[in-house]
Amino acid sequence: MTISSQRNDRENRFNEFKNTRFWMETKGFFNAFVVAMIIRTFLFQPFSIPSGSMYPTLMVGDFLFVNKYCYGYCNHTFPFAPNLMENRIWSTEPKQGDVVVFNNPKDEGKDYIKRLVGKPGDRVQIKGGILHLNGMPVKLEKIADYHMVDEEGRFLIMPQYMETLPNGVRHPILKGKPMGEGRLDNTEEFVVPEGHYFMMGDNRDNSSDSRVQSMVGYIPEKNVIGRAEILFFSTSAKWYEPWSWPFALRFKRLLNFIR
Numbered sequence: 001m002t003i004s005s006q007r008n009d010r011e012n013r014f015n016e017f018k019n020t021r022f023w024m025e026t027k028g029f030f031n032a033f034v035v036a037m038i039i040r041t042f043l044f045q046p047f048s049i050p051s052g053s054m055y056p057t058l059m060v061g062d063f064l065f066v067n068k069y070c071y072g073y074c075n076h077t078f079p080f081a082p083n084l085m086e087n088r089i090w091s092t093e094p095k096q097g098d099v100v101v102f103n104n105p106k107d108e109g110k111d112y113i114k115r116l117v118g119k120p121g122d123r124v125q126i127k128g129g130i131l132h133l134n135g136m137p138v139k140l141e142k143i144a145d146y147h148m149v150d151e152e153g154r155f156l157i158m159p160q161y162m163e164t165l166p167n168g169v170r171h172p173i174l175k176g177k178p179m180g181e182g183r184l185d186n187t188e189e190f191v192v193p194e195g196h197y198f199m200m201g202d203n204r205d206n207s208s209d210s211r212v213q214s215m216v217g218y219i220p221e222k223n224v225i226g227r228a229e230i231l232f233f234s235t236s237a238k239w240y241e242p243w244s245w246p247f248a249l250r251f252k253r254l255l256n257f258i259r
Contacts, residue, residue: 101113174203
């Protein structure tokens with residue numbers, strides 16, 4: 001067999017392989033993977049809620065999509081946070097009241113989700129359990145109590161309030177203890193530095209957030225990952241209890257926008 005015929009034979013075998021089902025499925029999987037990574041990196045990233053710090057807005061077992069392009073891009077936008085840029089690019093400032101996913105500057109590698117209450121230059125203080133912004137208390141209305149099951153399986157009835165921020169954003173908060181008696185119900189006045197934000201959990205007595213300067217503190221703009229947009233799945237089941245999965249879906253929470 002000549003060299004030319006050997007080459008033709010190899011090409012024919014390769015062409016036959018390319019037409020096989022295995023090759024077509026492998027190529028389809030690879031293309032889907034590339035598209036998924038592009039979407040995850042630049043557009044939307046799935047995020048799960050591991051703790052109760054954002055009750056009643058977000059519950060343990062909620063799965064949501066985070067909008068990554070709304071605030072622009074930074075190192076923490078990308079997988080493994082590569083050191084590609086000094087500051088954000090195509091940056092748009094988050095709005096007061098946005099539910100934001102960010103990388104904790106005091107514990108690199110851990111992503112948190114909280115509500116943005118203070119922007120650069122704002123004065124933030126908690127007095128008697130009530131949020132004060134720039135010297136003025138925000139509007140707080142008592143609403144119906146909230147019934148919940150905590151991470152330890154205990155049924156709780158929590159006092160619930162509707163908080164209205166200065167820009168008109170309204171959202172519910174929980175208070176596990178009477179007003180003024182929580183460990184973070186009376187704080188110093190925080191002045192949010194330039195290029196930083198002040199974040200708080202909606203479950204006010206069960207949230208480590210910007211009020212705890214040693215654990216979270218002010219959030220640099222470059223640590224912001226994106227805005228929580230929509231709940232696409234929610235379950236009360238534990239991953240190690242598969243027999244409960246079909247009965248644990250929270251159908252009323254599916255495909256809800258996050259406010």
